[in-house]
Amino acid sequence: MSQTVAKTVSYSDPIIDQILQQADAQWAASMKVNRRSFLKLAGIAGSGLTLAFSFGPAAFADGEDAQMPQFNAYVRVSPEGKIYIYATNPEIGQGVKTSMPMIVAEELDAAWEDVVVEQSPIGSQYGRQFAGGSLSIPMNWDALRHAGAAARAMLVAAAAKQWNVPADSLRTENSKVFNQLGDSLSYGDLAEVAARQPAPAADSLRLKDRSEYRLLGKRITGVDNEEIVTGQPLFGIDTRLPGMVYATYTKCPAFGGKAVSANLDEVKRLPGVKDAFILEGNGNLTELASGVAIIANSTWAAFQAQKKLKVEWDKSEASTDSWTEIVKTAAELAKKDGDEVVENKGDVDGAFQNAAKTVESYYSYQFASHAPLEPQNCTAHYKNGMLEVWAPSQTPQGAIGSVAKVTGLSADKIKLNQTRIGGGFGRRLLNDYVCEVAAIAQKVDAPVKLQWTREMDMQHDFYRPAGFHSLKGAVDQSGKLSGWQNHLITFTNNGRPVSGGSLSKDEFPALNLENYKLTQTNLPLGTPCYAWRAPGANAFAWVMQSFIHELATAAGRDHREFLLEVMGEPRWFAEGNPRSLNTGRAIDVIKLATEKAGWGKQLPAGRGMGLAFHFSHAGHVAEVAEVSVDANKKLTVHKVTVATDVGPVVNLSGAENQAEGGIVDGLSTMMALEITMENGEVQQSNYHNYRPLRIKNAPVVETHFIQSEYSPTGMGEPVLPPLAPAVCNAIYAATGHRVKTLPLSKEGFTI
Amino acid sequence: MSTINTTINGKSEAIQDVDPSTPLLWVLRDHLGLVGTKYGCGIAQCGACTVHIDGSPVRSCSTPVSAAQGKSVTTIEGLAVNVGALTAVQQAWVEHDVPQCGYCQAGQIMSATALLKANPNPSDADIDAAMSGNFCRCGTYPRIRAAIHSAAKAQRGEKA
Numbered sequence: 001m002s003q004t005v006a007k008t009v010s011y012s013d014p015i016i017d018q019i020l021q022q023a024d025a026q027w028a029a030s031m032k033v034n035r036r037s038f039l040k041l042a043g044i045a046g047s048g049l050t051l052a053f054s055f056g057p058a059a060f061a062d063g064e065d066a067q068m069p070q071f072n073a074y075v076r077v078s079p080e081g082k083i084y085i086y087a088t089n090p091e092i093g094q095g096v097k098t099s100m101p102m103i104v105a106e107e108l109d110a111a112w113e114d115v116v117v118e119q120s121p122i123g124s125q126y127g128r129q130f131a132g133g134s135l136s137i138p139m140n141w142d143a144l145r146h147a148g149a150a151a152r153a154m155l156v157a158a159a160a161k162q163w164n165v166p167a168d169s170l171r172t173e174n175s176k177v178f179n180q181l182g183d184s185l186s187y188g189d190l191a192e193v194a195a196r197q198p199a200p201a202a203d204s205l206r207l208k209d210r211s212e213y214r215l216l217g218k219r220i221t222g223v224d225n226e227e228i229v230t231g232q233p234l235f236g237i238d239t240r241l242p243g244m245v246y247a248t249y250t251k252c253p254a255f256g257g258k259a260v261s262a263n264l265d266e267v268k269r270l271p272g273v274k275d276a277f278i279l280e281g282n283g284n285l286t287e288l289a290s291g292v293a294i295i296a297n298s299t300w301a302a303f304q305a306q307k308k309l310k311v312e313w314d315k316s317e318a319s320t321d322s323w324t325e326i327v328k329t330a331a332e333l334a335k336k337d338g339d340e341v342v343e344n345k346g347d348v349d350g351a352f353q354n355a356a357k358t359v360e361s362y363y364s365y366q367f368a369s370h371a372p373l374e375p376q377n378c379t380a381h382y383k384n385g386m387l388e389v390w391a392p393s394q395t396p397q398g399a400i401g402s403v404a405k406v407t408g409l410s411a412d413k414i415k416l417n418q419t420r421i422g423g424g425f426g427r428r429l430l431n432d433y434v435c436e437v438a439a440i441a442q443k444v445d446a447p448v449k450l451q452w453t454r455e456m457d458m459q460h461d462f463y464r465p466a467g468f469h470s471l472k473g474a475v476d477q478s479g480k481l482s483g484w485q486n487h488l489i490t491f492t493n494n495g496r497p498v499s500g501g502s503l504s505k506d507e508f509p510a511l512n513l514e515n516y517k518l519t520q521t522n523l524p525l526g527t528p529c530y531a532w533r534a535p536g537a538n539a540f541a542w543v544m545q546s547f548i549h550e551l552a553t554a555a556g557r558d559h560r561e562f563l564l565e566v567m568g569e570p571r572w573f574a575e576g577n578p579r580s581l582n583t584g585r586a587i588d589v590i591k592l593a594t595e596k597a598g599w600g601k602q603l604p605a606g607r608g609m610g611l612a613f614h615f616s617h618a619g620h621v622a623e624v625a626e627v628s629v630d631a632n633k634k635l636t637v638h639k640v641t642v643a644t645d646v647g648p649v650v651n652l653s654g655a656e657n658q659a660e661g662g663i664v665d666g667l668s669t670m671m672a673l674e675i676t677m678e679n680g681e682v683q684q685s686n687y688h689n690y691r692p693l694r695i696k697n698a699p700v701v702e703t704h705f706i707q708s709e710y711s712p713t714g715m716g717e718p719v720l721p722p723l724a725p726a727v728c729n730a731i732y733a734a735t736g737h738r739v740k741t742l743p744l745s746k747e748g749f750t751i
Numbered sequence: 752m753s754t755i756n757t758t759i760n761g762k763s764e765a766i767q768d769v770d771p772s773t774p775l776l777w778v779l780r781d782h783l784g785l786v787g788t789k790y791g792c793g794i795a796q797c798g799a800c801t802v803h804i805d806g807s808p809v810r811s812c813s814t815p816v817s818a819a820q821g822k823s824v825t826t827i828e829g830l831a832v833n834v835g836a837l838t839a840v841q842q843a844w845v846e847h848d849v850p851q852c853g854y855c856q857a858g859q860i861m862s863a864t865a866l867l868k869a870n871p872n873p874s875d876a877d878i879d880a881a882m883s884g885n886f887c888r889c890g891t892y893p894r895i896r897a898a899i900h901s902a903a904k905a906q907r908g909e910k911a
Contacts, residue, residue, distance in 0.1 A: 093852030093889050221848040228853035229841040229860060231787015231827030235853075238786040246781070271770065299790075300777040373791050373799060373854045373888040422789075422854030423888045454792045653848040657891065661851055664890025687796035687886065696879035698892035 048191030050076040051151050051199070074120065075104055075151045081175065081188025083110045086120040089140075090131040090394055091224070092424030093661075094716040095654035098223045099137065100144055102651055106215045107148030107208060109172035110187070117223045122396045122416045129418075131394040132429050132531065134617040134714025137650060138578060141711055149205040151194075158193035159185050173214075210648060210709075217707070219653035224420065234420040236392030239379040241447035245274060246299045248306040249436045249450060251291040251460055254680030255526050257318035258290040262311040267294060270308060272301025279439055285528050286462070288406045288435045295444055299451050306453070319526025319680030326466070327364070329523065330489045334362055334470035338487045338519030343505045346515035351483025355474035357554045363471065363543045365742040367675040368464040369690060370532055374422020376433040376452040380441035387414050387441060391434045392421040399431040403438040414438075425665075426531035430462055458690060459682040462530030463675055465491055465501040469543045474515075475555040481548070481566055484509060485517040491525035498525065500535030507536075508544055508581060508615060511573045512566050527677055533665065534717035537616030542670070542742065545612035545725030550738060559611050559729065560594050578618040578713055585645045586613055588706055589622040593643035596704055597624035606630065607638075608733025612725035619718025620645040623663075625699075625726040629734045633749045637667060637699040637727060642719055647712040649705050658715040659703040666723030668693040672745040697751050757819040759783065760829025771817035775809075776800045778816045779826060787827040787857050791886070798885035801858040802826045808865040810884070827857035830864060840864050843902035851889035859885045863899050871907055873899065 051074070074086040085101040101117045104110075120126050128139065152172055159177035160167040162185065170177050176184040210216075227234055252258065259278045267276040274295045281290035292311055296302035352358055379390040387409055393399045396418050404411045421428060437450035452460075467490050474483035490501035503518055510516050532538060552562035570584025590613050594600075597609065607628040614621060621644045628636050640663050649655045672691055676683050684690040728739040731749075741747055755766040759779075769778055774793075779785040779802070788811055791799035795810035802811045803825040804818065831838050837845065840863050850856050859882070866873055866881035873881070878899050887895065 093850075095851070219848070221845060222850055222853075224853065225845045225848065225850060226837070228850045228856050229827075229837065229844045230831065231785075231857045233786050235789075237790065240784060240786065298773075298777060298781045300773050300781070303793075371888065373789075373797065373852070373886070375790065421852060423852045425888075451790075454794075657848060657851055657894065660893050661890035664892055665888075668890070686794055687792050688794060692886055692888065693890075693892075694879075694886065695882045695892040695895060698890065698896075701893055 046079060046192070048076060048078040048188070049151065049154060049194040050074070051147060051154070075108065075147055077151060077155065077187050077191040077194065079188055079191050081114055081186055083108065083115045083175065083187065085115055085117055086126070087117050088120045088126040088129050089136045090129065090396060090418055090421060090424075091119070092131045092394060092421040092428065094131060094136070094424075094658065094714075095222065095651060096131070096136045098220060099651040099654050100140060101223070102215055102220060103141065103144035104148040106213055107145045108152045109174070109214075110148075111174040112215060112220065114175045114187075119418060122400070122418055124397070129397050130429075131424055132426065134619070134717045136714060138618065138711060138713045145207050146202050146205060149207055150200055150202070153200045153205060154194040154197045155187055155190045157197040158190040161193065162190070217649050217652055220651050221653060235374055235422050236379070236390060236419040237374055237377045237422065237451070239390040239419065239449060241379065241381060244379070244447040244449055245444060246296050246302045247437065247440050247444075247448050247450045248294045248302045248453070249291050249440065250294070250306055250309055250311060251289050251456075252311075252313045252315065252318055253459065254313070254315055254318035254320070255285060255528060256289070257313040257315045259292050260312045260314045262292050262309060264292075267305050267309055270301075270305045272297045273305045275444070276305070276309075277443060282406055286430045286432055287402050288439055289432070291436070293440045293443075295440070295448065302451070303453060315680075319677075321525060321527045321677045321680050323367075323676040323678065326523065330364065330468040331362075333489050333521050334468060334487060336487070338489070338521040340520045340522070342503065342518040342520050343510060344517045346513070348483050348485055348515045348517040351474045351476075351515040352472065354476065355482060356477045356479070357475040359473050359547075359550050359554050361471045361547055361550060361740065362469070363546065363740050364468045365466060365539050365542065366673070367466045367527070367677075368532060368669055368673055369458050369461045369675050369684070370423075370425040370427035371458060371461075371690060371692065372423025372425055372427055375454050375457040377450060378434045378437040379447060379449040380437045381447035382441040382444070385413060387438060389414065389416045389434060389438060390419055391416055391431070392419045392428060393431055393434055394421065394424045394426070394428040395431065399434045402431045402435050406435045407438050407442055425533045426535065427461060429531055454687070455685045458685055462528045464532030464538065465498045465529040467501065467539055471543070471547050473547060473551045475551055479555040479557050481509075481513065481551055481562070483515040484513055486519075488518065488520045490520060490522055491529060492522045493525055493528055495524075497522060498529035499531045500538070501529060503536070503540060506573065506580075507540060509548070509566055511581065512568060512583070526680055527682070534616050534720045537614060537717070537721040538669075541612065541614035541616070541721030542724035542728065545614060545722065546728050546739070549610070549725070549729045549732065553732075560590065560599055563590060563611065563613060578711065581615045582620065585620040585706070585708065586615060586622075589613065589620050589643040589645050592704055592706060593622035593624050593641050596643065596702065597626065597641035599624060606734055608730045608735070610726045610729030610731070610733055612722040612729060614718070614721040616721050617717040618646070618713035619715070621718050621722050623722040623726040625723070625730040627727060627730040627734055629731055629749075635731065635744065635749050635751050637697070639700040639702065640723065640726065642701060642703045643706065644703070644715075644719060645706040645708050646715055646718070647710040648707050650712055655705065655715045656703050659719045660701045662717070662719030663701045663723050664693060664698050666720045667697070667699065667727065670724040670727065670742050670744055671749075671751050672743050674743050674745070693751070755816055755820050757821065758823040759785070760824070760826060766816060769816060772815045774812050775802065775814045775816045775819055775824070776811040779811060785826050785828050789854055789857055791855070796886070797855070797858075798862060799855050799858040801861040801885065803861060803865060806865070806868065808862050827861060830860070838864065839905040840867065840898070840902040843898040843905065847894045847898040847901065849891050849894040849898050851891055855885060855887045859887065859895055863895070863902065866899065867903055867906060872903055
């Protein structure tokens with residue numbers, strides 16, 4: 001991508017639009033910027049103070065863009081007193097459109113009611129714009145704080161000039177600067193003078209101490225809430241353009257099959273149909289798979305025509321996956337170690353020989369679909385060699401590259417607008433639907449919206465990989481966990497391990513134990529897999545934390561005490577790396593969750609409490625589930641107590657919402673959601689046979705935060721993984737039944 | 752292709768050039784531009800498409816537009832009588848910060864509004880029954896429940 005992309009986009013704040021175009025030229029002329037620097041954007045008379053900020057090494061792109069500074073924050077203080085803050089990252093429901101501007105507003109001492117949050121366009125100048133890995137907050141925390149502090153410093157400097165007093169004698173609050181006499185000037189009144197002040201050096205700024213926070217840590221409601229509750233057009237699917245036509249795209253039910261021919265003439269004669277054609281595709285399921293496009297004058301006409309479409313598929317290279325066969329193969333393989341040794345440390349064999357107790361167990365879990373409620377869709381218009389796209393994508397910058405590849409257009413001919421996203425969960429990290437509409441738009445003389453049916457969405461997903469773990473654990477004479485081995489059976493797509501399918505060498509409890517062995521077998525898979533909320537962790541947590549409980553039980557120990565002992569001394573395995581387990585933080589959340597849940601209290605028969613801890617996506621989370629199970633294996637999850645340490649909480653309302661949602665999503669997925677495939681085709685198609693939880697099954701969720709001194713990290717993912725093991729450990733406590741297969745419906749449970 | 756005469760959000764509409772079997776959802780979204788009503792499943796499983804016909808909640812993805820003949824349809828856009836105002840239910844949704852992605856919430860609000868009209872003081876079990884047709888992929892159920900209780904109080908004139 002180059003800066004020309006930005007020049008073609010329209011900004012929601014027209015003044016920033018003009019200023020940024022000047023800024024491009026300004027940067028191009030100088031090209032030399034400090035690693036931490038501000039750009040006080042060239043003012044437009046009457047526009048107030050506008051700042052762009054480029055911060056840290058991540059603010060610089062590699063390769064051809066190395067000279068192009070990337071700003072990760074924009075702030076404009078208008079003379080009318082409005083404070084415009086750009087939200088740069090895609091909003092998928094994780095709340096960044098609210099939480100990221102809150103960080104700027106805090107350091108700026110802006111009154112939140114003066115803040116107007118605008119969704120920024122897509123372009124390399126806006127830093128790395130994506131929604132994934134719970135990374136939006138940790139990657140932008142420093143930049144956003146500095147941006148707010150810089151704007152504040154310039155407003156203070158302007159006031160100091162006006163009053164002719166030293167800047168350090170002034171204080172700020174609620175979008176105003178106060179002097180020691182108690183006089184105040186509003187930010188709006190100061191904006192024009194502030195714009196004429198020199199931009200401060202980043203290193204000269206003093207950031208607030210946490211005790212000074214007025215906004216961060218409070219419950220702030222989402223900036224789009226009013227638009228959402230009144231049904232305003234926000235989402236990708238809501239895009240409407242003059243003269244727009246509607247498309248469906250039909251792909252082979254067995255992944256990788258190619259369209260050879262179709263009853264196109266018949267389809268073209270159907271009511272409302274304007275055109276129908278085959279796209280050869282580029283053979284890459286994440287970009288453009290072969291298929292048949294139907295263009296119609298309404299979504300319904302396109303859907304109806306799709307039902308009449310008959311395609312002859314060449315399945316010579318298509319998937320032939322069979323879940324039944326996979327299950328059988330894995331059970332055979334599980335009887336021995338895997339060929340690939342991922343880790344083998346200490347003396348595992350010795351630990352088993354000297355063990356007081358050993359436990360062997362085989363755990364398996366299912367493929368799962370993302371099933372976001374907004375089915376995949378995208379709108380594009382190809383005109384005069386330019387392609388404009390309206391995309392609900394978690395990786396909009398990546399989408400531009402993929403679209404360039406499939407259309408043959410250079411990136412500067414592609415303008416991409418981001419929309420609000422009706423659920424991501426990792427599905428929209430891939431841009432297949434964006435590529436499809438781009439290729440279709442090149443053949444259509446009008447704006448075109450591609451709309452997938454729910455069935456398409458469920459049967460052409462990139463699934464959470466299933467997995468099989470053959471585990472053996474040892475407990476020594478003193479009742480301590482002394483040895484652990486695991487053979488993981490997972491998958492490859494096109495020869496490469498699937499995303500979220502492999503255990504790393506340092507996956508818990510590898511680092512906590514002296515004697516640890518992990519081997520792996522990869523089965524080739526035609527069904528495509530990809531990141532699903534808390535990739536890897538979403539399933540591994542269930543296996544590891546269930547097995548730890550099995551071992552604690554075998555040793556006759558209290559689960560909590562056993563788990564705390566496994567954590568050992570408080571230590572940070574890779575000091576300074578937020579993605580490395582810190583056992584001190586783990587211990588703290590385990591203690592807090594169990595204390596708040598009343599761990600150890602007497603419960604009636606059929607009722608039990610289960611504990612689990614998992615560290616993922618930089619979040620330390622412990623959960624206690626309280627469940628009851630009746631004689632017919634009907635499960636009720638009464639309450640889940642969550643204790644989490646993600647550092648200081650940015651938006652308490654958003655963080656609590658993510659915790660509640662993570663619990664419901666975790667329970668929904670473990671309960672009955674399962675994707676199976678036979679003859680390469682996914683057998684589930686819609687919410688009648690892939691049935692997510694309803695309101696009556698949602699447990700009470702009580703969330704506690706340990707707001708430690710570490711830098712804040714994301715809340716979108718880490719609460720989900722511990723839920724399944726906490727519930728299964730509670731089922732064991734209630735019934736003595738150890739769940740070893742997910743979803744629970746496989747073992748006869750209902751909810 | 753007959754004409755369907757209906758009232759949508761208080762405004763008379765003569766819908767032409769549409770097959771009467773077309774789901775109301777797609778007439779609202781594609782023909783009338785009322786995109787607040789959402790497509791989620793097309794088989795009346797998720798409730799994202801919920802609208803009111805003569806005050807009763809229906810799944811517009813599985814209701815032919817012909818069913819609106821001579822009737823009054825209310826969508827999320829027409830829920831508040833005055834433009835720019837919010838109903839008690841919408842207000843509660845904002846205050847409880849219910850939405851995550853927000854995609855299902857129009858349907859949730861339409862179902863909740865119908866519930867409170869029929870039952871101004873619903874129990875948790877009443878809420879479970881009335882809201883069971885609305886799926887939230889983000890799992891905002893605890894907040895939906897709290898918002899309904901709070902809207903019910905507000906509508907009864909009690910302090911929320």
